[in-house]
Amino acid sequence: MQHMGNSPCLKNRSKVNHTLQQEKAANENTHNPTEASFYTFRLALDELLTNAIDHGNCGNPSAAVTVRIEYLAGKILISVRDEGPGFHAADLPDPRCEENRFCRHGRGLYILKALGDVRWDGERGCVRVEL
Numbered sequence: 001m002q003h004m005g006n007s008p009c010l011k012n013r014s015k016v017n018h019t020l021q022q023e024k025a026a027n028e029n030t031h032n033p034t035e036a037s038f039y040t041f042r043l044a045l046d047e048l049l050t051n052a053i054d055h056g057n058c059g060n061p062s063a064a065v066t067v068r069i070e071y072l073a074g075k076i077l078i079s080v081r082d083e084g085p086g087f088h089a090a091d092l093p094d095p096r097c098e099e100n101r102f103c104r105h106g107r108g109l110y111i112l113k114a115l116g117d118v119r120w121d122g123e124r125g126c127v128r129v130e131l
């Protein structure tokens with residue numbers, strides 16, 4: 001890994017958009033919408049859990065993460081709550097800006113917004129995605 005300023009950045013720049021490109025390809029090129037939907041579900045759940053564990057709970061193994069998954073009216077709703085202080089999306093750096101494009105972190109919420117409708121409670125550490 002190389003460093004630019006205080007931010008660790010990816011050495012291989014081609015990996016930056018890899019996940020979103022895979023998701024787009026899975027949704028456009030599959031003849032099995034269930035497979036694409038399952039991939040979208042797994043990607044959203046992975047991003048939500050990674051954010052809750054790494055950022056919300058700061059990697060504390062004794063802090064809890066609560067997951068709720070619902071299926072309503074043809075939509076999947078995934079809610080993940082951690083024990084962190086919450087966050088305000090306006091305070092997060094834009095991963096599309098040149099200085100942030102190759103940083104190791106910072107794309108989770110952006111990926112989630114590309115997958116579905118995202119809502120969060122800035123004060124209580126809960127993020128919900130509707131797919």
